[in-house]
Amino acid sequence: MNTITVRYFASIREALGVGSESLQTAALTVGALREELMSRSDAAASALAAGKAVRMALNQDMCSADAVLKNGDEVAFFPPVTGG
Numbered sequence: 130m131n132t133i134t135v136r137y138f139a140s141i142r143e144a145l146g147v148g149s150e151s152l153q154t155a156a157l158t159v160g161a162l163r164e165e166l167m168s169r170s171d172a173a174a175s176a177l178a179a180g181k182a183v184r185m186a187l188n189q190d191m192c193s194a195d196a197v198l199k200n201g202d203e204v205a206f207f208p209p210v211t212g213g
Contacts, residue, residue: 135150141206163177184207189203
């Protein structure tokens with residue numbers, strides 16, 4: 130089990146009602162963590178759904194779902210940023 134910090138931004142933070150949390154996970158990758166989080170509640174399942182465009186970062190670097198997690202990591206989930 131790894132202890133990691135998970136941060137949520139923008140509409141994902143609003144849907145979940147929390148900006149960050151520290152948790153223990155058996156997930157080995159960022160993608161597995163996303164699936165684990167989706168199983169926790171209907172709100173999380175909707176906000177982090179596989180069909181939704183959700184960006185992920187590991188230790189403040191953009192990453193893919195197969196990025197490997199280790200103890201002490203920080204993972205962030207956020208919607209794509211649009212500008213204008």
